[in-house]
Amino acid sequence: MNCEEARGKVDAYLDDGLSTQDVRELETHLNACRDCSAALLRAVQWKKQLRAAGKAFVPTASFRQRIYDQVQAKPKKAWKWNWAPLTAVLAALVVATLLFSVHRQDRLTAKQTFGEIADLHVATLASQSPVDVISTDRHTVKPWFQGRIPFTFNLPELNGSNFSLIGGRVAYLRQSPGAELIFQVRQHRISVFIFQERAIAESLPGSAGDLHQLTFTMESWTQDGLRYFVIGDAGRQDITALSDLLKAAARS
Amino acid sequence: MAVTLEGVSNDQTFEAMSLPLLDQLYNFAQWLTQDRSEAEDLVQETYAKALKSFGLFQPGTNFRAWMYKILRNTFLNTRTGMRAATEPIEDDETMLPPVVETPETLMIQNVEQQILQAALAELPVSAREIVLLSDVEEMSYQEIATALGIPIGTVMSRLSRARRTLRELVRKKLEVKA
Numbered sequence: 001m002n003c004e005e006a007r008g009k010v011d012a013y014l015d016d017g018l019s020t021q022d023v024r025e026l027e028t029h030l031n032a033c034r035d036c037s038a039a040l041l042r043a044v045q046w047k048k049q050l051r052a053a054g055k056a057f058v059p060t061a062s063f064r065q066r067i068y069d070q071v072q073a074k075p076k077k078a079w080k081w082n083w084a085p086l087t088a089v090l091a092a093l094v095v096a097t098l099l100f101s102v103h104r105q106d107r108l109t110a111k112q113t114f115g116e117i118a119d120l121h122v123a124t125l126a127s128q129s130p131v132d133v134i135s136t137d138r139h140t141v142k143p144w145f146q147g148r149i150p151f152t153f154n155l156p157e158l159n160g161s162n163f164s165l166i167g168g169r170v171a172y173l174r175q176s177p178g179a180e181l182i183f184q185v186r187q188h189r190i191s192v193f194i195f196q197e198r199a200i201a202e203s204l205p206g207s208a209g210d211l212h213q214l215t216f217t218m219e220s221w222t223q224d225g226l227r228y229f230v231i232g233d234a235g236r237q238d239i240t241a242l243s244d245l246l247k248a249a250a251r252s
Numbered sequence: 253m254a255v256t257l258e259g260v261s262n263d264q265t266f267e268a269m270s271l272p273l274l275d276q277l278y279n280f281a282q283w284l285t286q287d288r289s290e291a292e293d294l295v296q297e298t299y300a301k302a303l304k305s306f307g308l309f310q311p312g313t314n315f316r317a318w319m320y321k322i323l324r325n326t327f328l329n330t331r332t333g334m335r336a337a338t339e340p341i342e343d344d345e346t347m348l349p350p351v352v353e354t355p356e357t358l359m360i361q362n363v364e365q366q367i368l369q370a371a372l373a374e375l376p377v378s379a380r381e382i383v384l385l386s387d388v389e390e391m392s393y394q395e396i397a398t399a400l401g402i403p404i405g406t407v408m409s410r411l412s413r414a415r416r417t418l419r420e421l422v423r424k425k426l427e428v429k430a
Contacts, residue, residue, distance in 0.1 A: 015411075016392065017392070050388065063292050071266065071267050
């Protein structure tokens, strides 16, 4: 390669746009030719200056906000609208939990547990910072619980489903630590609680269908010594679908 | 029903993918339009269009290039863009002869930003955009080809012509100053 050819290839070299063969030939030439390596340095310098000069305009803060609002419009709205009914639901739950405990002595413990789970879920929704580990990546969320809770669990792959993971936090039921995972489906937030079965002690029925009348749908089951609760204001179909994903992940 | 469900879960993906590009898309838009409020309209319309047609985006292909392509097509439909589209573009597939360095071009080493920016602004839109995509956004030839909807060979020849014009403009400005 002569100087003229080399100079013609300097820009493409910096663009990473040369073939391996051309790169090899050019580098051989540059090693041997001081003028051409000086030309390369100038080209690097020029590109650097151009890059700095080209980054000339930044959006204003208000415009940036406008775009964020535009893109995030849907979830944001839902979050705001949920506040009023949430407070009502919280109040209803407290009353309901009390009523149930008076009337049905035999099912008291089960009801209490489900009521507490519902309370935990509502508290999460009403919280300023609903999650302690914010990540949509199950490979980030799962390890976060290591050392924070005395057991481990599997999280499902959500790609291709309507669910997305928002994050997680440690939750307590009967003074026992467990995992709370928050998922989103459309505009609904669903909490998944996982506790050690022996920590909860009492035997619970497999499903909490009666809680449906309190606007929450809950599903609960035991698998490999762990007790799962899936609760949210989404429809039965969504709760079941998420439960199935979790059951499948726990089996794998 | 399935379509709406899919659409909403896509919204979150779109958000995560598109918002980090806001600054660079905006910068590019203002270079194209040379006007803040036109640039804002252009970026806003780009996001609206991209969100609406996100279902058509093929996962695994280059999202950034896809966004730039939407922005540029939107620009070409604005009044400023239509005017730009009438500027002649010299697309010669053969590469230009290399620039032989003269004492003048050797001088171009520490050019003030203002001069560079003024020269960039003077470039015809077709030259300005390709220099920005390559030297400022550091896109690969392939990405540029996707964003501009032209073959790679055209990217290379148009880019080298644009750079040469830019250097020439800067050189003239330096001469005037001197």
